[in-house]
Amino acid sequence: MHVLLIEDDLIEVMKLKRTVSKLHLKHTIVEAKNGEEALSLLRSGEKLPDIILLDLNMPRMNGIEFLNILKSDELLQYLPTVILTTSENRADLLKCYQAGIAGYVIKPLKYEDYEFKLNAVLQYWEVNQLVKG
Ligand SMILES: [Mg+2]
Numbered sequence: 001m002h003v004l005l006i007e008d009d010l011i012e013v014m015k016l017k018r019t020v021s022k023l024h025l026k027h028t029i030v031e032a033k034n035g036e037e038a039l040s041l042l043r044s045g046e047k048l049p050d051i052i053l054l055d056l057n058m059p060r061m062n063g064i065e066f067l068n069i070l071k072s073d074e075l076l077q078y079l080p081t082v083i084l085t086t087s088e089n090r091a092d093l094l095k096c097y098q099a100g101i102a103g104y105v106i107k108p109l110k111y112e113d114y115e116f117k118l119n120a121v122l123q124y125w126e127v128n129q130l131v132k133g
Contacts, residue, residue, distance in 0.1 A: 001027045001126060004049035006038045006066065007084070008058040012107075016053070019118050027122060034058040035066025042076055048132075051102070051125045052081040056092055064092065067099045078131035082121055 007013050013031055020027050030049060032038035035058065042048065052070075056063035063083065070076050080102035085092070088106055096104055105121060108114050 001050040001122070002030065002047065003027050003122075004030050004032065004038065004041070004052045004079075006032045006035065006052060006058070006063070007055040008033050009055070012055070015111075015114065016118065019115050020122075023115070023119055025119075025122060035061030035063065035069070038066060039069060042070075042079075048076075048079065050080075050130055050132075052079050053084045053121075054081050056083060056085045056087050056096075064095050064099070067096060067101065071100045080125060080128070080130070082125075 005013060005016055017029055020029060032041055054063045067081060082103040082105060083096050083101055084105050084107060086107050093104055105117055
């Protein structure tokens with residue numbers, strides 16, 4: 001799959017890439033540092049990702065702002081978007097589900113738990129029928 005990772009923390013970006021390569025998964029990871037960068041990437045005419053992994057706390061345009069724009073876009077609204085965050089804030093959780101997310105995953109502190117969760121998310125989306133195009 002083509003995965004768009006929207007995350008401002010470089011350590012988190014490296015962690016995801018490391019996990020994908022460690023699990024020998026053949027996914028391509030494209031990165032964006034915030035919602036603004038992600039939107040310009042999605043609107044650049046390049047091939048759209050299969051899924052989006054989205055952080056919530058980011059400068060410039062945060063995850064929820066990005067999500068609301070995405071879900072009101074005629075074309076981009078079909079991109080399954082999974083929140084990947086440390087925020088257990090219930091208000092965030094509600095806003096995200098209301099906006100139409102495809103999942104909400106709290107990043108565990110232990111690396112093994114992180115790897116397990118990420119693997120589960122990627123495997124699940126890999127067997128799903130996606131809208132595409
Ligand atoms: Mg962040």
